[in-house]
Amino acid sequence: MLASTEDKILQRSRMKMLAIFCIVVFFVLLARLWYLQIVKGSEMLALSEMNRTRLIRVRAPRGMIVDRNGRILATSRPQFVVMVVPELLQSNAQARKVLCRILGISSLELSQLMKRERPAAYAPVRVAVDVPLDTVTKLIERRPILPGVSVEQDQLRTYPDGALCSHILGYIGEVDKEQIDKLNQELEELHQKDERRYAAGDYAGKSGLERQYELMLHGTDGGMEIEVDALGRTRRVLQYIEPVPGNTLKLTIDKDLQIAAYRAMQGKTGAAVAINPQTGEVLAMVSKPDFDPNIFVQKLNKEDWMRIVTNRSNPLQNRAISNKYPPGSTFKPITAVAALESGVASTDTTLVCTGIGLYKRRCWKVHGRVDMTKAIAQSCDVYFYEMGRRLGINRLAQMARAFGLGNITGIDLPFEKKGTVPDEKWKMERFNEKWWPGETVICAIGQGYIQATPIQMASAAATVANWGKRFQPYIVKEVLNPNGKLANASIPKQLTPVPASQKVFEAVRFGMRQAVIGHGGTGRVVDIPGITVAGKTGSAEDPPRKRPHAWFICFAPMEKPEIAIAVISEQGGHGSTGAAPVARAILDVYFGKKKPKEVKPTVVNVVGD
Known part of the structure; x- marks a missing residue:
């Protein structure tokens, strides 16, 4: 009887413990539910939605x-x-x-x-x-075996x-x-x-x-x-x-002119730029070697990337705006403007070229007696050595800057370089040395310290064409919204004109015209029937290489210029053979003498020609 009573007491005790345990568990679960629903409710809902x-x-x-x-x-x-x-x-x-x-x-x-x-x-x-x-x-x-894909x-x-x-x-x-x-x-x-x-x-x-x-x-x-x-x-x-x-x-780019320049530059290293002298619109711009931009759209593999970055010719660099070169004889029209405007020479000033000039500097040939027109047309170094001596480096540099050299043009492309226009102050700051007169005569023919980009030389040609008026080059003509409506239109920006008279520019333009049509002219390759083209060749030394850079600048037609061009071919030799034919190809297409041949896409090449 006693044992039975003890069993009942033990059983009741166990029931109480179980009841207490259940109540505790219930309240724990209730508290957890309150925490999740009330305290963390919004967070849990967000996670649930994220999973769903x-x-x-x-x-x-x-x-x-x-x-x-x-x-x-x-x-x-x-x-x-x-x-x-x-x-x-x-x-x-x-x-x-x-x-x-x-x-x-x-x-x-x-x-x-x-x-x-x-x-x-x-x-x-x-x-x-x-x-x-x-x-x-x-x-x-x-899909059934690829969760999350x-x-x-x-x-x-x-x-x-x-x-x-x-x-x-x-x-x-x-x-x-x-x-x-x-x-x-x-x-x-x-x-x-x-x-x-x-x-x-x-x-x-x-x-x-x-x-x-x-x-x-x-x-x-x-x-x-x-x-x-x-x-x-x-x-x-x-x-x-x-x-x-x-x-x-x-x-502003004309695809036909772009194709003409692109094809004419095949096999060369350098750049070609064509602009409208009346507005500054860039009509064509080619830099060689080039690259296919399609390869960068997808993830570029290491092998292709190394082929690009280790290429010594740097195909990613836009030589038209980012490479600086001595302009060679294409700088002579600027020297001529400076000499005529300052009064140190006139169109009638003559010199005798014996093939050797000041400081025993040589000319590329013996020209005999030359005046300003003949000196420009036949690119006589001896004549411009003397013009440099008479001007002095500071006046020459001042005129070069007036043409826009030594500063960026402001074209709407990144990574433009400003080039170099040296003078006495520049050399002292750069080398802590005085300027020597012999360095001036070298700069007068576009050699020595002076450096310019192809876009700057195209702008310089346009400035001569435009009687000293200057316009900032630009590439984007209009911005259209997604509906095709005009959102913004570029307005030609006129820059500070070159401080020289119309008579001075008339003389320089005539000299450049004679370079194309005159006896002994160096730019005869761009003599196009029915089109009055004016031009100037250049060959810029590039030590220690033996072969010089080939330059050519031109504009046409003289009566009312519509296009100005600058071309450089690195180590291309003479401007008449290494660069002028590129300008001729562009002019032929622009004036409708030839139709451009389509260019096949180069989507399979990492680096173009």
């Missing part, structure tokens, strides 16, 4: 770039890209193996790609671009003509953190929408117009909210916001 939905950026197409007649030079086309949600794929070794096999990449490459910066957890990362349709088909067929449509930048306008257009590449911060800061300063902000995986201009006008070409991204299942597969689209393309740039 995806926010996908729909990248906006970059704005097109077209020539002055609307012909496409750069555009964007649809492409397939492969996106991966690392959280859903990382722990699935078999799925990663299958994906690597389909994409043709290593497991290490995939791991590195999945570690790229993302805006948030569960945000997809791009692991492959411009994926072929057969690869897309394989991925779709294997999706195929989306994006925009791919393309340059239909390959290297034709490579240095004008430039190229784009994937942004790094420094560029992201810089571009987003610029957007903030312009009070732009968040949808225009840059993020990891975006592309932006690295050189040329793609860089200079990045924020105009960059569109406004759209977005898509989708519902996914447990494997990350799309079930339905919840919301879609259409992207807005970037603005279109309409250039």
Whole structure:
């Protein structure tokens, strides 16, 4: 009886303990539920939505770039890209193996790609671009075993003509953190929408117009909210916001002239520039060697990148604006303007060229008695040695600067160099040495310390053509909004004119005309029937190389100039044979004497000719 009573007491005690335990567990669960629902409710809801939905950026197409007649030079086309949600794929070794096999990449490459910066957890990362349709088909067929893997449509930048306008257009590449911060800061300063902000995986201009006008070409991204299942597969689209393309740039470039210059420069190293003297519009600009900008759109492999950066001729550099050369005899018209305007010489001033001039400096031939016209036409060094002596370096330098040398032209392209115009002060600051008179006579024929870019010499030719009026060169003629309506139009910007009389320019222009049509003229290759062309050849020494640079500048027609050209061919020899034929090819097309031959795209080459 006693044992039975003790069993009942023990049983009641156990029941009480169980009841207390249940109550405690209940309150713990209740407290946890309160914590999750009330305290962490919004956070848990967001995580739940993140697991169930995806926010996908729909990248906006970059704005097109077209020539002055609307012909496409750069555009964007649809492409397939492969996106991966690392959280859903990382722990699935078999799925990663299958994906690597389909994409043709290593497991290490995939791991590195999945570690790229993302805006948030569960945000997809791009692991492959411009994926072929057969690869897309394989991925779709294997979707059930590839959690977190999706195929989306994006925009791919393309340059239909390959290297034709490579240095004008430039190229784009994937942004790094420094560029992201810089571009987003610029957007903030312009009070732009968040949808225009840059993020990891975006592309932006690295050189040329793609860089200079990045924020105009960059569109406004759209977005898509989708519902996914447990494997990350799309079930339905919840919301879609259409992207807005970037603005279109309409250039001053004439594709026909560009093709003519491009073909004429084949096999050369150097540059050719053609501009409108009346406005400053750049009609053509070619730099050789060149490159195909299409190769930078996708991730450039190490082998191709090394081929570019180790190329001693530096194909990425735009020689038209970024390379400085001694201008050689193309500088003589500037010396002539300085001498005539300052009064140290007149058109009737004559000298006898015996082939040797001041300081025992040689001329390229014996010219006999020459005046200013003949000295320009036949490029007599001895005559201009004397003009340099009479002027002195400071007056000569002052006139060179008046023509725009020694300073950037302000063209709307990045990385322009200003060249060098030396004088007494410059040499003292640079070398802590005095200036010697013998150095002046060398500068008077465009040698020595003086250096200029091809765009500067094209502008100088345009200035002579325009009787001393100067215009700032520019390449973008109009900016069109995505609807094709005019958003902005460039207005020719007139610069400070050269301080010289019309009579002075008339004499220099006549000398340049005689260089083309006169007896013994050095520019006869551009003598085009029915077109009054004026020009000047140049051969600039380039020690220690034996072969000089070949230069040529010209403008036409003399009555009302429409085009001015500068050409340089590195180690091209004489200007009459190494550079003038390039100018002739451009002039023939401009004045309708010949039709340009189409250029085949060079999309398979890393570096063009």
